[in-house]
Amino acid sequence: MDILLIAGLWLDGTAWDDVVPELAALGHHPVALTLPGQGDGAASATLDDQLATVVAAVDAAPGKPLVVGHSAAATLAWLAADARPEKVAKVALIGGFPAADGCAYADYFAVEDGVMLFPGWSPFEGADAADLDQQARDRFAAAAVPVPEAVAKGVVRLTDEHRFDVPVVVVCPEFTPAQAKEWIAAGESSDLSRAAHLEYVDLDSGHWPMATRPRELAHILAKAATS
Template sequence: MDILLIAGLWLDGSAWDDVAPELTALGHRPVPLTLPGQGDGTASATLDDQLAAVLAAVDAAPGKPLVVGHSAAASLAWLAADARPEKVAKAVLIGGFPAPDGRAYADYFATEDGVMPFPGWAPFEGADSADLDEEARHRFESTAVPVPEGVTKGVVHLTDERRFDVPVVLVCPEFTPAQAKEWIADGDSPELARATHLSYMDLDSGHWPMTTRPRELARALAEAADS
């Protein structure tokens, strides 16, 4: 199965370099995506541009692909399910929850000169970054790509209720499935609350398991694809 890999903010397709070989060894075809504005040098990119790139990859897949969205890109994976409900086999969301209709995609941190740079580690201290050593943090900082404001402040538009019938797997890295279920029950994720087929996978890691637990993450993605 084709497994489309969409990394979160500040990351390009190379974020999956340690995961992709493991997926290949497990019999799948990983397709890491470098999104417009996050690795291709297009500072004027918009959320629509990024979604178009994801949908192009979905349409190019020979069958129904597994669409994987990490962190903020959980919303991109869900937007793909909304735009191609008949084409997406399953959406896998790693450490992120899809934004509801009408919400900004990822307007989390301050922008400078039309982009949102990596804000440093202070907002991510604790469970998010506990398993990142100094070398991993330095590598992340040195390769982090500022995200265009047209992406972060782009408004999510969801139009097809058939998305709720697309199977969803929520991979829980820095939080537990029990916590995720509680948040959803409390109304924190109205989209996942309406998902017809929602399952959970626990992964003992921080927020960036592609860096700290690539083999375990690959096995989880392969299991999602095989099921």
């Protein structure tokens, strides 16, 4: 199966470099996406531009792909299911929930000169970054791509209720499945609470398992693709 991989904020397609060969070895066709404005130098890119890239990849897949969204890109994966509910086989969300209709995509940190810079590690101390050593942190920070303002502040628009029929796998890295269930039940994600097919998978890692647990993550995604 084609597995489309969408990394979160400040990351381009190379974030999946350690996951791609593992998925290929398991018999799948992984496609790591580099989004407009996050790796291609298009600082004026919008959320709609990024979604168009994801939807184009869904349309280009020979069959129904598994669409994987990490962190904030959980919203992009879900937007793809909304845009192509008949074409997406399943959505896997790693360490994130989709934003609700009408909300900003990822307006989390200050925007300066039209971009949202990586804010450093202070906001992520604790479970998020516990398994990243200093070398990994330095490498991440050096490679971080500023997120265009029109992406971070782009408004999420969800229109097709057939998205609720697309199966969803919530991969739980820095939090547990029990916590995820509790948050969703409490209203953290109004959309996931309405998903017809929702499952949870635990992964003992921090927020960036593609860097710290690539083999384990690949096996989880491969199982999601075939189950």
